[in-house]
Amino acid sequence: MFPGTPQVKAPEGQKPCRARIPDLGRGARLKAKGERGSILGFGRDAGLAYTCPYPLDGPASFPDLPEERNVKVYSGANIRNVAMVGHGHAGKTTLVSAMLYTAGATQRLGRVDDGTAATDHDEEEIARKMSISTGAVAVEWGNTKINILDTPGFSMFVHEAKMVLPVVDAAIVIVDGVAGVEVVTQRVWNYCEEYKTPRLIVVNRMDRDRANAERVLESLTNAFGRDVIPIELPIGSEKNLSGVVDLVRMKAYTYELGGNGKGKETEIPAGLKGQVQEAHERLVELVAEGDDKLMEKFFEAGTLGEEDLIPALHNAIREDRIFPVIFSSGLGNVGADRVMDFIIDYTPAPSEHEWVQGEPAGNGDAPKRHESDEEPVSLYVFKTVSDAFAGRISYFKVFSGVLKNDATLQNYSRGGPEKFAHISIMQGKTAVPVSELQTNCTPAILARLQN
Ligand SMILES: Nc1nc2c(ncn2[C@@H]2O[C@H](COP(=O)(O)OP(=O)(O)OP(=O)(O)O)[C@@H](O)[C@H]2O)c(=O)[nH]1
Ligand SMILES: [Mg+2]
Numbered sequence: 001m002f003p004g005t006p007q008v009k010a011p012e013g014q015k016p017c018r019a020r021i022p023d024l025g026r027g028a029r030l031k032a033k034g035e036r037g038s039i040l041g042f043g044r045d046a047g048l049a050y051t052c053p054y055p056l057d058g059p060a061s062f063p064d065l066p067e068e069r070n071v072k073v074y075s076g077a078n079i080r081n082v083a084m085v086g087h088g089h090a091g092k093t094t095l096v097s098a099m100l101y102t103a104g105a106t107q108r109l110g111r112v113d114d115g116t117a118a119t120d121h122d123e124e125e126i127a128r129k130m131s132i133s134t135g136a137v138a139v140e141w142g143n144t145k146i147n148i149l150d151t152p153g154f155s156m157f158v159h160e161a162k163m164v165l166p167v168v169d170a171a172i173v174i175v176d177g178v179a180g181v182e183v184v185t186q187r188v189w190n191y192c193e194e195y196k197t198p199r200l201i202v203v204n205r206m207d208r209d210r211a212n213a214e215r216v217l218e219s220l221t222n223a224f225g226r227d228v229i230p231i232e233l234p235i236g237s238e239k240n241l242s243g244v245v246d247l248v249r250m251k252a253y254t255y256e257l258g259g260n261g262k263g264k265e266t267e268i269p270a271g272l273k274g275q276v277q278e279a280h281e282r283l284v285e286l287v288a289e290g291d292d293k294l295m296e297k298f299f300e301a302g303t304l305g306e307e308d309l310i311p312a313l314h315n316a317i318r319e320d321r322i323f324p325v326i327f328s329s330g331l332g333n334v335g336a337d338r339v340m341d342f343i344i345d346y347t348p349a350p351s352e353h354e355w356v357q358g359e360p361a362g363n364g365d366a367p368k369r370h371e372s373d374e375e376p377v378s379l380y381v382f383k384t385v386s387d388a389f390a391g392r393i394s395y396f397k398v399f400s401g402v403l404k405n406d407a408t409l410q411n412y413s414r415g416g417p418e419k420f421a422h423i424s425i426m427q428g429k430t431a432v433p434v435s436e437l438q439t440n441c442t443p444a445i446l447a448r449l450q451n
Contacts, residue, residue: 131150146343174202180220255333258333324346
């Protein structure tokens with residue numbers, strides 16, 4: 001037992017309070033006025049439990065605890081679950097490495113080519129320099145935790161991308177800056193259509209010779225229609241790629257190729273101003289088209305500010321009315337910070353789903369579950385593999401309730417009970433054991449199932 005009751009830093013506008021630590025068990029959860037948060041920080045005392053008498057919706061700090069004992073708490077609104085999907089070699093795994101490095105989760109930029117990318121850790125993946133199965137990592141960016149599933153793009157393994165769509169709230173479609181839309185890009189797009197998954201398109205590898213934003217944008221609109229619209233433009237290309245312009249906030253960010261990935265806010269380059277203005281106006285018009293009130297405002301003022309654009313774009317993306325496009329170079333670490341910003345601003349949080357509908361058991365009704373710890377446990381297994389040593393391992397996402405280690409649940413697809421032993425959270429190649437999992441804790445969790 002950890003002695004004492006540390007002071008918890010209250011979110012802005014709320015009174016500070018005392019936190020109680022009832023239990024030091026792994027995976028213990030934070031309870032705060034019916035609100036729920038997941039616990040990060042897998043240090044020596046992973047998963048400390050705290051109770052706190054006010055709702056928390058951001059990271060809570062525990063200043064009285066030694067550094068390595070600090071944990072962060074996230075509620076549904078501060079979680080994003082996304083899948084990286086796209087054609088093989090478009091740079092999905094490298095971009096995930098760039099996000100991890102930029103967010104300070106790794107000390108160096110992991111590379112697929114030298115076997116150090118976090119989500120390509122299998123021996124076969126390292127030898128072939130490509131993803132073969134889905135890799136999972138979580139990254140903390142600002143006050144949000146982004147759970148990322150990195151799927152393979154090689155056509156023989158692309159079914160993995162389809163398997164994960166039911167457990168994510170958005171797909172990040174990665175497209176090569178030279179090749180544009182390729183065969184597998186179209187395939188993953190069709191999967192997203194089937195599952196109605198909101199999409200954010202990242203045109204990546206913009207530092208390559210012959211990378212061309214205009215040509216790729218044309219190939220995207222030809223393939224997927226006029227609702228595909230840039231919300232960023234690159235500054236320079238090929239070896240001279242130096243940054244991006246945010247068309248919503250109308251700000252430019254510059255980077256050092258191969259640098260720390262943190263963009264510096266600067267003036268929009270003079271030579272790009274005309275093109276940026278034109279692209280901004282097209283974006284504003286498209287966003288206003290989907291909303292009568294905004295349309296009225298747009299006609300009155302002639303334009304819309306970011307305070308209107310950001311929420312309207314967020315809703316349009318959630319409803320699959322707009323497919324925004326941004327630009328990056330994973331290997332050069334240009335724009336990875338903006339990819340994370342855009343994921344947070346524009347892709348839906350799990351708490352935005354009112355409920356999820358399960359399969360009916362026998363002739364009964366299909367159960368509806370709300371995203372809440374208070375509901376009965378329901379989860380969706382998106383992948384099961386057989387391991388020579390560990391036996392049957394399943395990857396799943398908890399949609400409602402709290403799953404305890406060693407719990408037995410009813411399997412609706414096959415009928416019969418399933419026992420969940422050794423439940424863990426995946427972070428790259430590391431499986432972190434936990435004693436329980438909360439709703440939306442992460443979509444990449446694994447358990448050994450025994451019938
Ligand atoms: N020039 C350049 N090369 C890149 C970039 N991103 C990735 N690459 C290279 O492209 C190759 C493929 O990168 P990956 O990150 O493995 O691509 P992927 O989309 O994960 O590929 P699959 O796992 O096979 O679907 C590697 O050799 C990378 O080093 C980039 O931004 N610029
Ligand atoms: Mg990959």
